Amino acid sequence: xxxxxxxxxxxxxxxxxxxxxxxxxxxxxxxxxxxxxxxxxxxxxxxxxxxxxxxxxxxxxxxxxxxxxxxxxxxxxxxxxxxxxxxxxxxxxxxxxxxxxxxxxxxxxxxxxxxxxxxxxxxxxxxxxxxxxxxxxxxxxxxxxxxxxxxxxxxxxxxxxxxxxxxxxxxxxxxxxxxxxxxxxxxxxxxxxxxxxxxxxxxxxxxxxxxxxxxxxxxxxxxxxxxxxxxxxxxxxxxxxxxxxxxxxxxxxxxxxxxxxxxxxxxxxxxxxxxxxxxxxxxxxxxxxxxxxxxxxxxxxxxxxxxxxxxxxxxxxxxxxxxxxxxxxxxxxxxxxxxxxxxxxxxxxxxxxxxxxxxxxxxxxxxxxx
Numbered sequence: 001x002x003x004x005x006x007x008x009x010x011x012x013x014x015x016x017x018x019x020x021x022x023x024x025x026x027x028x029x030x031x032x033x034x035x036x037x038x039x040x041x042x043x044x045x046x047x048x049x050x051x052x053x054x055x056x057x058x059x060x061x062x063x064x065x066x067x068x069x070x071x072x073x074x075x076x077x078x079x080x081x082x083x084x085x086x087x088x089x090x091x092x093x094x095x096x097x098x099x100x101x102x103x104x105x106x107x108x109x110x111x112x113x114x115x116x117x118x119x120x121x122x123x124x125x126x127x128x129x130x131x132x133x134x135x136x137x138x139x140x141x142x143x144x145x146x147x148x149x150x151x152x153x154x155x156x157x158x159x160x161x162x163x164x165x166x167x168x169x170x171x172x173x174x175x176x177x178x179x180x181x182x183x184x185x186x187x188x189x190x191x192x193x194x195x196x197x198x199x200x201x202x203x204x205x206x207x208x209x210x211x212x213x214x215x216x217x218x219x220x221x222x223x224x225x226x227x228x229x230x231x232x233x234x235x236x237x238x239x240x241x242x243x244x245x246x247x248x249x250x251x252x253x254x255x256x257x258x259x260x261x262x263x264x265x266x267x268x269x270x271x272x273x274x275x276x277x278x279x280x281x282x283x284x285x286x287x288x289x290x291x292x293x294x295x296x297x298x299x300x301x302x303x304x305x306x307x308x309x310x311x312x313x314x315x316x317x318x319x320x321x322x323x324x325x326x327x328x329x330x331x332x333x334x335x336x337x338x339x340x341x342x343x344x345x346x347x348x349x350x351x352x353x354x355x356x357x358x359x360x361x362x363x364x365x366x367x368x369x370x
Contacts, residue, residue, distance in 0.1 A: 003210030007140030007178065007195035008032075008039050008108050012046045017193045018138050021103025024052040026085070026126060028119075029062040030110035030142070030214045039108045039140070040078050052100040053082045056109060056122040058217045065218055066244075085122055087163075093129045105130050107177065108140040110216050112226040113147075115156065115171050116164040116233060116336045119216070123177060124166045124184050131190035138193045141178035141368070145206035145213075145226050148174045148369065151361040152230065152309035157339035164335045170359045171309050171338065172230040175367075176200075182366045196368050205303055219249040228298050231312020237333025237343070239326075240319060241293055245283030252281050253315065254295020256288060257326035263296045265318045273306030275299050310356040313342065317353060320346050 008031065011018060023043070025031075031039035044050050053060060059070025060082050069086030083096050097105065105126055109119045123139070130137040153171025161167075167184045169175075175183070178194035185192045206213060206223050215221050220229070225248075232250040235242035243252035263278035276296040283289050296315070300306050319327045329347070334340045345352035 002199055003034065004143060004200045005198040006142050006211070007197060008042060009034070010195050010198070011106075011138070011140055012042045015043065015046045015048045017136070017195065018043070018048050018104050018106050022049050022051045022101060023104045023106055024054055024097065024100050024102035025050055026054040026056065026105060026107045026109060026122065028056055028058065028060055028109050028216075030216050031108035032212070032214060034211055036212060038077065040075065040080065043106070044078060050078070050080060052102060053078070053080050054085050054096075054105075054126070055082055057086045057118045059084070062215065062217060085126065088125075090125065090128060093125055094132055097126070097129050097133060097135070102135065104136040104138060106138045106140065108142075109177070110142045110214070111144065111177050111180070112216055112220060112229060113144045113172060113174065114230045114233060115153070115169055115173055115338065117229070118163055120177060120180055121163050121166050123181060124188070127181065127185065127188050127190045127192065131188050134191075136191045136193060138195065139178045139181045140195050141176050141197050143197060143200050143204065143206060143209050143211070144174060144176050145223060146172070146230075147205050147303070148176065148202035150174055150307070151359050152307055152356060154338060154341070154355060154359065155361075160334050160337075160339050162335045165338050170361055174362065175365060176369070179365060179368055194368070200369050202369055203304070219244055221247070221249070224300065225250050227300050227303060227306065228308050228311070231308040231310070231315070232298065234312045234316065234333060234336050234342075237331075237336050238316070238329045239287065241283050241287040241295070243281070243283070244286035245289055246281050248297065252279065252295060252297050254279070254281060254293040255326070256291055256293050257323050258294045258319070260294070261322050262318060265322060266296060266315060269314055271307070271311055271314060273300055273302035273304070274311055275301065307356070310353065313352055313356050316342075316346055317351060320349065324349065
C-alpha cells in the first residue's frame with residue numbers, strides 16, 4: 001500500500017519553518033508519526049526548540065469527555081509544561097502564549113471533517129493570537145479522514161458563530177486542517193506556513209492512507225464513527241441519545257419513546273449508501289443513562305454515495321413525524337447546524353431535508369491536493 005506522509009513527517013525530516021526560536025506545539029493523541037511516536041518527541045529529536053505544549057478540548061492525553069479539557073500539567077514524556085487552551089477567551093489565549101515565551105506555534109491535530117468538531121476552532125483561535133502577537137503559525141497537515149470530495153450542509157450563518165463554528169464553512173467541509181487554515185487566514189492574516197501532505201488523494205478515506213488510526217477523542221473510536229458524525233452529531237441538540245455511553249457513539253441513536261417504526265421509516269427513504277437497523281441499547285452516561293432505549297444503528301455500505309448530513313436530518317425529520325409529542329430539539333441545535341433554520345422547520349413540523357441541497361464550496365477555497 002502507498003502510504004501518505006503527514007506534515008509532521010515532513011517537518012521532522014526538515015524542521016526549518018519551526019526551527020527559528022522557541023516553539024509551542026498544539027497537539028493531542030492524534031499527533032503521532034506512523035510508528036506512533038508522539039509529535040513532541042519527534043520534533044525534539046529533530047532539533048526543534050519546543051518549550052511548551054498546548055492542548056485542545058479533551059486534553060493532551062485525550063482523557064476528558066466532551067465539553068472539558070485537562071488541567072495544566074507537565075508532560076511526563078518530555079517534561080514540557082502543558083497549557084490547556086479549551087474555553088479560553090482571545091485575551092486569555094494571547095496571555096498564555098506570551099507567558100510561554102514562544103516565537104512560533106505549531107499545530108498537529110487530526111480533524112474529522114465536521115464543522116462543529118472543535119479542534120479546527122482551537123487552530124483558528126490560536127492563529128488569531130499568533131497574528132495579534134506577530135508570531136509565525138505552522139500547520140502540520142493531516143488527511144481529512146472522511147474524504148475530501150464532498151461538502152454538505154449550509155454555510156455557517158455569522159449570527160450563529162461560536163466555538164462550534166467561527167467561519168462560514170459547511171457542516172461537512174471536505175478540507176484538511178491546512179486547507180482550512182488557508183481559508184480562515186484570509187481574515188486572520190497570520191504569518192501562516194502549511195507543511196502539506198504528500199501522496200494523499202481527495203477521494204481517500206482514512207483507512208486508505210496507510211496511517212494508524214488514533215482516537216481523536218473519547219467518543220470518536222473508529223472511522224465508522226467519523227463517517228456518520230456530520231449527521232448524527234446534530235442529535236446533541238435534541239432529547240435523543242446520540243449513543244454516548246455505548247461502544248458505538250453516533251452510530252446508535254435512540255430514546256425511550258422510540259419503537260420499531262423508526263428503522264422502517266428510514267429504510268423506506270432509500271438513502272444512498274446506508275441502512276438502518278432496529279436496535280436497543282442502554283447508555284452508561286449522557287442522555288437516558290441507565291435506561292434501555294430503542295432506536296437505530298446506521299450501517300454505511302457505500303462510503304462514496306453516503307451523505308451523512310442528509311442522513312442525520314432525515315433521522316430528525318422521521319423522529320419529529322413519528323413522535324411529535326415526545327421528540328424535542330433545543331437552541332444548541334442552532335450552533336451545531338450554523339443557523340436556526342433546521343430547528344425552526346422541525347418545530348413547525350415541516351420537512352427540513354431541502355436544507356441539505358449540495359453546497360457550492362470547493363470553488364471558494366485553495367485546494368492543496370488536486
